[in-house]
Amino acid sequence: MLGPTVAAYLVLSAILFATGAAGVLIRRSPLIVLLALELMLNAGNLALIAFARQHADSGGQVFALAVMVVAATEVVVGLGLIVAMSRKKVELDVDALTELEG
Amino acid sequence: MILASLAGDVLVWVVWVVAAIALLASGFAVVLFRNPFHSALALILNLGSLAVLYLLLSAEFVAAAQVLVYAGAVMVMFLFVIAYLGGRADAPWASSQAAVRVAAVVTCVVLLAEVVLVIALDARDGLSSAAEITEGFGSPRELGRLFLGDNLLAFEVSSLVLLIGAVGGVILGATVRRGEVEE
Amino acid sequence: MDGTALNQPWWIDLLKAAVVINVFLGVVAYATLIERKLLGRMQLRYGPNRAGPFGLLQPIADLVKMVRKEAFAPAAAADLLYIVSPLVAAFTALTSFALIPWGPVWSIGGYDVTGWVADVPIGLILLFALGSLGIYGFIVGGWASGSKYSLLGTMRTCAQMVSYEVSLALSVLGVVLMAGSLSLVDIAVRQQETVWFAGPQFIGFLVFFVAGVAETNRAPFDLPEAESELVAGYLTEYSGMRWGLFQLAEYANVVMLSGLTVTLFFGGWGGPGLPGPIWFAIKLACVLFVMIWIRATLPRLRYDQLMRFGWKVLLPVATLNALVTAILVVAV
Numbered sequence: 001m002l003g004p005t006v007a008a009y010l011v012l013s014a015i016l017f018a019t020g021a022a023g024v025l026i027r028r029s030p031l032i033v034l035l036a037l038e039l040m041l042n043a044g045n046l047a048l049i050a051f052a053r054q055h056a057d058s059g060g061q062v063f064a065l066a067v068m069v070v071a072a073t074e075v076v077v078g079l080g081l082i083v084a085m086s087r088k089k090v091e092l093d094v095d096a097l098t099e100l101e102g
Numbered sequence: 103m104i105l106a107s108l109a110g111d112v113l114v115w116v117v118w119v120v121a122a123i124a125l126l127a128s129g130f131a132v133v134l135f136r137n138p139f140h141s142a143l144a145l146i147l148n149l150g151s152l153a154v155l156y157l158l159l160s161a162e163f164v165a166a167a168q169v170l171v172y173a174g175a176v177m178v179m180f181l182f183v184i185a186y187l188g189g190r191a192d193a194p195w196a197s198s199q200a201a202v203r204v205a206a207v208v209t210c211v212v213l214l215a216e217v218v219l220v221i222a223l224d225a226r227d228g229l230s231s232a233a234e235i236t237e238g239f240g241s242p243r244e245l246g247r248l249f250l251g252d253n254l255l256a257f258e259v260s261s262l263v264l265l266i267g268a269v270g271g272v273i274l275g276a277t278v279r280r281g282e283v284e285e
Numbered sequence: 286m287d288g289t290a291l292n293q294p295w296w297i298d299l300l301k302a303a304v305v306i307n308v309f310l311g312v313v314a315y316a317t318l319i320e321r322k323l324l325g326r327m328q329l330r331y332g333p334n335r336a337g338p339f340g341l342l343q344p345i346a347d348l349v350k351m352v353r354k355e356a357f358a359p360a361a362a363a364d365l366l367y368i369v370s371p372l373v374a375a376f377t378a379l380t381s382f383a384l385i386p387w388g389p390v391w392s393i394g395g396y397d398v399t400g401w402v403a404d405v406p407i408g409l410i411l412l413f414a415l416g417s418l419g420i421y422g423f424i425v426g427g428w429a430s431g432s433k434y435s436l437l438g439t440m441r442t443c444a445q446m447v448s449y450e451v452s453l454a455l456s457v458l459g460v461v462l463m464a465g466s467l468s469l470v471d472i473a474v475r476q477q478e479t480v481w482f483a484g485p486q487f488i489g490f491l492v493f494f495v496a497g498v499a500e501t502n503r504a505p506f507d508l509p510e511a512e513s514e515l516v517a518g519y520l521t522e523y524s525g526m527r528w529g530l531f532q533l534a535e536y537a538n539v540v541m542l543s544g545l546t547v548t549l550f551f552g553g554w555g556g557p558g559l560p561g562p563i564w565f566a567i568k569l570a571c572v573l574f575v576m577i578w579i580r581a582t583l584p585r586l587r588y589d590q591l592m593r594f595g596w597k598v599l600l601p602v603a604t605l606n607a608l609v610t611a612i613l614v615v616a617v
Contacts, residue, residue, distance in 0.1 A: 001232040003114035003158060007225040011218055012122055012155070016129050016148075018214035023133035025206035026196045031138045031184060035145050039129055042152055042172075053159040056233035061164050061240060062248045062256065068167065069260040072176050073267030079183045080274030086187055095198075139428065143366075146421065166410040174417025178424065178447055185428050185436060241406060242467060 001053070009050035017043035028093050030085075034078045041071045118158060124151040136195060138184045142177060149173040161240045291390070291397040302383065302402050309382045312569075313536045314344040320577050327581040351529035359431055359522050366429035371523070371530035374422025377415045378537035384408050385544040386470045388554050388561035400554060400561055401470060408469040409461065412545065413454055416500070420446050422534065427519035439519040441588055442502060448595040449499040449506075455603035456492035459610035460549050473553025483550040486610070490550045492603045497546065499595065501538040504580040508588050543572040 016039055023036025045064045052060025086092060124147060131144035149172050156165035196203050221229070238244045249257045318340060322332030333340040358367060388400025405411055420443055427439020460482050464472040476482055483490045499506040520531055547553060547568040554561030586594065 002111050003118050005225070005229060006232055007221050007229040008118075008122075009155065009159065010221050010229070012125060014214055014217040014221070015126060017217075018210040019126075019129045019133055021213065022207055022210040025210070026203055027133065028196060029138060031180075031187075032133075032141055035132050035138075035141050035180070038145060038176075039132055039148065042149065045168075046152060046155060049156050049159050049161045049164060052161065053235070054229065054232045056235045056239065058239060058244050058248055059253070061161050061245060062253050064161075064164055065167060065245070065249075066253075066256050066260050068171060069263060072171060073263050075176050075179065076267045076271045077274070079179060080271050083183060083186070084274050092187075143425070162405075162407055163410070166407050166414050169414040170410060170417055174414060174420070175447065175450075178417075178420060178443060181424055181428075182440065182443070185424075185440065242410075 006050050006054040010047055013043045013046040013050065016040075016046065028095050030078075030082050030092055030094055033094060034075065034082075037078075038071060038075065041067060114158060117154065121151045121154040121158070124148075125155070139181070142180045142184055145180075146173055146177050149177065160235055163240055163242045163245055291399065292395070293397050293399060297396060297398060298402065301398070305382060305402050306379065309379070309537075309540065313533065313540050314348070316536050316540055316573060317347070317532075318343050319573070320580075323574070323577045324581050327578070348529070351526050354525035356525040356527060366425050368527070370422045370426030370429060371527045371534070372422075374419055374426070374534035375530045375537070377419035377422065378534040378541065381412055381415050381541045382537075382544075384412055384469055385541070385548055386473050386553055387544075387565040404468060404470045407467050409457060409467045409472075412469075413450070416450065416538075419534065419538070422531075423519050426523070426531070430519070430522035432522050434521045435519050438521065441508065442519055445502070445506065445508075445588075445591060445595070446500055448592060449496045449599070452492060452595060452599040452603045453496040453500055455600070455607055456489045456496060457549060458603075458607040459486045459489040462607075462610050462614045469548050469553075473548050473555070476552040477555035481550065481552045481555075486550065486606075488602065488606045489610070490546075492599055492606065493549070494546060496595075496599060496603075497542040498576065498579065499591070501542055502535065503539060503576060505583040505585050506591055508585055508591060539576060540569075540573070543569050543576065546572050 020036045020039030020043060023039065024033050027033055027036065045067055048060045048064045048067070052058060052064075082092065090097070128144045128148040128151065132141045132148065135141045135144060149168060153165040153168045153173070156162075156168060318333070321343070322334075322340065325332030333343045336342040336346040358364075383402040384405065386399075386401035386404070390400065391398045423446075424439055424443045427435045427442070430436075460472060461467055463482060463485065464475040466472060466475075472482075498504075520528060523531060544565075547565060551568050551572075554565045556564035556567075559567075
């Protein structure tokens with residue numbers, strides 16, 4: 001394989017995942033939390049594709065496409081929720097949405 | 103011959119470095135920007151650099167699907183909602199207590215260190231070489247064969263998931279109109 | 286394409302790319318003139334005929350005017366995004382020209398010169414991906430202008446483009462099934478071997494054409510740019526060469542769509558007698574003429590009629606077409 005080994009791609013994927021996780025934990029706007037969630041899903045996809053290349057098994061790419069489908073659906077539902085929240089004049093702040101807590 | 107292969111290798115390394123820098127920089131930008139619109143644009147750049155990395159890993163169909171579906175449709179939806187919400191989308195930047203922020207970052211760094219350690223330990227033997235790939239690796243023909251053959255269940259469930267998402271989106275959008283009419 | 290490797294060194298590719306981009310840019314520029322003259326004639330008046338003989342220097346005059354105009358930006362505009370958006374729109378529109386094949390493979394002095402700049406096995410999907418990216422030029426441009434008219438126009442434009450993109454992609458599924466490949470060159474060659482796909486895929490062709498006209502924001506689907514409704518939609522706060530780049534992107538999209546129609550449904554460069562590129566040019570001119578004809582003839586669709594048509598009429602027809610084609614291709 002030309003270029004860097006699979007390990008380099010995996011390290012990239014790990015850094016991206018950690019960044020996304022930090023974003024989900026730190027930010028308060030549900031929109032940014034959704035974006036950070038997309039980062040984590042894409043990091044997982046990168047790892048899947050890298051492993052598919054390493055073992056010459058296209059099943060990893062099939063898995064990645066299925067993850068993309070799930071991510072797209074989750075974005076649709078998440079954004080629908082956010083729009084509905086904003087219409088009902090609920091504050092768009094994940095720290096303030098604690099009704100189901102405990 | 104050796105020169106040509108060396109030139110090919112150098113080109114791949116250059117593209118990889120550029121794509122990796124764009125990937126990490128835009129990843130940090132998504133988390134750190136204040137304006138949600140700018141964060142979404144950073145994520146689009148992130149998805150683009152991911153597509154380049156997929157191309158380097160011989161996954162051409164997944165790269166095209168990534169640009170077409172993810173960067174081309176899902177992110178447009180994101181930008182729509184962000185533009186629609188306008189100023190209402192600006193929540194305070196991060197958790198009010200500094201301790202919570204620091205703890206979150208430390209946790210993620212520890213997680214990252216753990217994963218990198220495992221990769222480095224395994225990199226010498228398990229991850230050092232990649233298997234040879236055939237001509238049709240990553241082509242639509244190969245993926246289609248797998249989707250409709252070995253992974254038929256995944257295919258059917260994915261279509262069901264998409265249907266649920268579409269119906270859910272319509273319901274979440276329509277409920278509000280009834281609410282507005284009642285007022 | 287075929288199993289044998291082509292003897293085409295990198296400098297021939299570079300030369301071809303330079304020639305192709307310049308030729309297509311010229312075609313795009315003169316498409317504006319052809320449109321204005323044809324519209325004029327259909328409305329019983331001459332088109333522009335002052336700049337040069339028969340108005341042939343009109344695009345040059347327009348270019349000089351746009352370059353010399355003051356590039357006025359509103360104070361509320363976000364600088365970097367505002368400037369970059371026309372670039373993104375123009376870039377994605379022009380890159381698509383690299384994929385469209387306009388001639389066969391020639392053997393010149395020991396080298397093989399192909400009649401296309403790039404033949405990618407997933408060429409069709411790459412074209413659609415570039416189209417999806419082009420939407421960002423409009424969406425970010427409208428938002429970055431910092432004005433209500435721009436934002437409203439942008440939202441309408443992008444909702445329309447995204448809706449019709451689905452029908453566009455589904456309508457070519459029949460062509461892909463009949464050709465057995467996603468590569469544009471393979472599709473063109475297959476048509477020259479069997480029959481032009483406009484025949485068996487007539488419904489697919491109609492859906493593709495209508496969706497394409499809507500996708501490129503041409504009349505009768507050009508409400509987002511309707512002067513009487515929204516000032517100028519996302520173009521409101523742009524002037525000078527930045528506006529020029531957006532218009533370039535729009536006309537480049539029109540020419541690219543015509544080229545794609547010819548490649549997918551009318552056999553690409555195939556035809557008896559004349560060389561390949563001449564036939565391609567003739568067919569391209571015919572499709573362009575039909576698009577201009579439609580603009581001169583049909584009234585504009587209202588926005589909700591437009592969206593209803595795209596989702597409730599075009600999408601089911603495209604899906605049914607793909608389904609029936611799949612059944613027939615597998616069974617026959």
